[in-house]
Amino acid sequence: MKKIPSRFAKVIPMPRFPLWERLHSQKKALSLDLELTCRCNLNCRHCYINLSAGDKKAQEKELSFNQIKRIVDEAACQGAVWCLLTGGEPLLRKDFFEIYLYLKQKGLLVSLFTNATLITPAHVELFKKYPPRDIEVTVYGVTKETYERVTRCKGSFKAFWRGLNLLLKNGVRVRLKSTVMRANFKELALIREFCNQHTKDYFRFDPFLHLRLDRNPARNREIVAERLTPEEIVQIERDDHKRIHALKKDCDRLIQERFRYPKGNRLFYCGAGSGSFYITYDGYFKLCSSLHHPRFMYDLKKGSIRNAFNKIRPRVLSAVSYKEGFLKKCSVCSIVNLCLWCPAHTYLETKTLDSPVDYFCAVAHARKEAIEKAIIRKK
Amino acid sequence: MNKTKWFTKSFIPAHEAVVARQIQGEFVLIPILSGIGDLEDAIFSLNETGKAIWNKLDGKKTLAQITQELAKEYQASPSRIANDVAGLIKELLKRKMIEEVKVGPVKENKPFSRKKSVR
Numbered sequence: 001m002k003k004i005p006s007r008f009a010k011v012i013p014m015p016r017f018p019l020w021e022r023l024h025s026q027k028k029a030l031s032l033d034l035e036l037t038c039r040c041n042l043n044c045r046h047c048y049i050n051l052s053a054g055d056k057k058a059q060e061k062e063l064s065f066n067q068i069k070r071i072v073d074e075a076a077c078q079g080a081v082w083c084l085l086t087g088g089e090p091l092l093r094k095d096f097f098e099i100y101l102y103l104k105q106k107g108l109l110v111s112l113f114t115n116a117t118l119i120t121p122a123h124v125e126l127f128k129k130y131p132p133r134d135i136e137v138t139v140y141g142v143t144k145e146t147y148e149r150v151t152r153c154k155g156s157f158k159a160f161w162r163g164l165n166l167l168l169k170n171g172v173r174v175r176l177k178s179t180v181m182r183a184n185f186k187e188l189a190l191i192r193e194f195c196n197q198h199t200k201d202y203f204r205f206d207p208f209l210h211l212r213l214d215r216n217p218a219r220n221r222e223i224v225a226e227r228l229t230p231e232e233i234v235q236i237e238r239d240d241h242k243r244i245h246a247l248k249k250d251c252d253r254l255i256q257e258r259f260r261y262p263k264g265n266r267l268f269y270c271g272a273g274s275g276s277f278y279i280t281y282d283g284y285f286k287l288c289s290s291l292h293h294p295r296f297m298y299d300l301k302k303g304s305i306r307n308a309f310n311k312i313r314p315r316v317l318s319a320v321s322y323k324e325g326f327l328k329k330c331s332v333c334s335i336v337n338l339c340l341w342c343p344a345h346t347y348l349e350t351k352t353l354d355s356p357v358d359y360f361c362a363v364a365h366a367r368k369e370a371i372e373k374a375i376i377r378k379k
Numbered sequence: 380m381n382k383t384k385w386f387t388k389s390f391i392p393a394h395e396a397v398v399a400r401q402i403q404g405e406f407v408l409i410p411i412l413s414g415i416g417d418l419e420d421a422i423f424s425l426n427e428t429g430k431a432i433w434n435k436l437d438g439k440k441t442l443a444q445i446t447q448e449l450a451k452e453y454q455a456s457p458s459r460i461a462n463d464v465a466g467l468i469k470e471l472l473k474r475k476m477i478e479e480v481k482v483g484p485v486k487e488n489k490p491f492s493r494k495k496s497v498r
Contacts, residue, residue, distance in 0.1 A: 017405075017422045017424070019402060079402045104411045105411060106398070107398030129412060130411055130412060
């Protein structure tokens with residue numbers, strides 16, 4: 001006979017649920033990002049992935065609903081709890097409704113990244129009945145001129161505004177964010193104000209534009225041209241009081257006087273693959289969205305998630321560098337935590353996993369200087 | 380509510396509204412429909428006994444029968460078990476995670492029809 005415990009059921013706040021810690025310590029993946037397509041109805045200047053909405057070749061490569069089901073079944077079976085639907089623009093998929101409902105019915109907590117321009121009343125009904133954990137919409141501008149300067153699509157601002165309003169008016173949980181680039185830099189204050197007015201969550205922006213996964217040279221030149229200077233990045237971070245406060249609070253970790261990279265010549269220190277993984281639109285497993293290197297990708301059309309982890313994770317953990325540039329610069333850098341550098345981003349910039357990148361370095365040093373100045377002013 | 384009447388009722392998980400998942404030893408109920416569970420930022424977790432009750436909610440057994448079964452499996456007085464079962468059922472009902480099954484007169488030698496009995 002078993003003893004009966006004092007309580008049968010308990011409601012535990014999500015962050016304090018003991019399961020997360022357990023799954024993390026067992027190196028189980030809690031979440032997966034599912035890239036439904038690389039196609040998009042917009043043509044943003046900074047985008048690292050988009051192909052046109054009508055790109056037949058890209059569409060043919062997309063995972064079918066049945067292939068997605070198989071992947072999701074295995075992920076859920078292994079304990080995945082969160083699933084992010086991303087793209088491209090996920091709503092371009094004609095079977096979006098089926099995919100979304102399938103994920104919900106598997107008991108996954110679903111998030112969605114969308115530009116909101118394709119939201120219809122039918123989507124709203126779906127999200128009202130089967131609520132997503134959240135929907136993240138990127139605000140490229142709050143005026144038609146700025147928004148469409150980024151998206152390069154006539155009528156996109158009107159479509160965005162209509163879609164966002166549909167979501168907000170119907171009480172769908174939306175979080176707003178922005179990617180900051182030369183094309184919308186001057187409007188950032190207005191974008192921040194707009195986002196803070198329309199959602200309760202902390203508005204966040206990303207000033208880092210990483211290069212194309214397909215290495216399209218013309219598109220990469222456009223992305224580089226859109227990047228802010230280190231000084232501009234520091235300026236917008238300084239103007240965001242919450243952000244600068246968080247940076248100052250974490251100062252000891254971000255600026256380490258006697259830093260020595262703890263893993264010697266090992267390349268990856270980011271914990272890639274310890275809690276999540278990423279599925280590309282054409283069925284490749286990656287440990288993070290940016291790590292688009294053939295050695296660290298696995299074709300899930302030919303194997304399982306378990307096999308993918310068993311094959312890719314050891315490769316990541318054992319990846320080392322003997323290159324002087326890495327050993328003398330990045331691996332001993334005291335401000336590596338302020339830097340955009342990581343093997344994945346570096347690979348997109350230089351086709352190597354271990355080269356320093358001057359732009360990243362300049363941004364990190366500018367950030368360090370700004371944090372130190374802010375601390376001195378406080379004293 | 381009259382306690383005796385309460386224990387003659389049968390319940391079934393609201394399968395269209397909630398998904399029960401066993402993740403690394405934790406038994407959790409994840410709402411999928413709007414307005415279920417009030418769990419925007421929380422997880423509803425059942426311990427071993429809660430899970431045993433959940434698994435016995437088949438729409439056929441009454442709460443009295445479930446209580447009797449549990450009394451054979453667990454070391455506790457029937458009244459304590461009855462109180463705990465009622466407590467959990469009320470909690471699950473409040474969160475719309477289960478539904479009461481109205482069982483009509485069942486003719487002998489005919490198998491139980493879930494389709495007919497679910498509202």
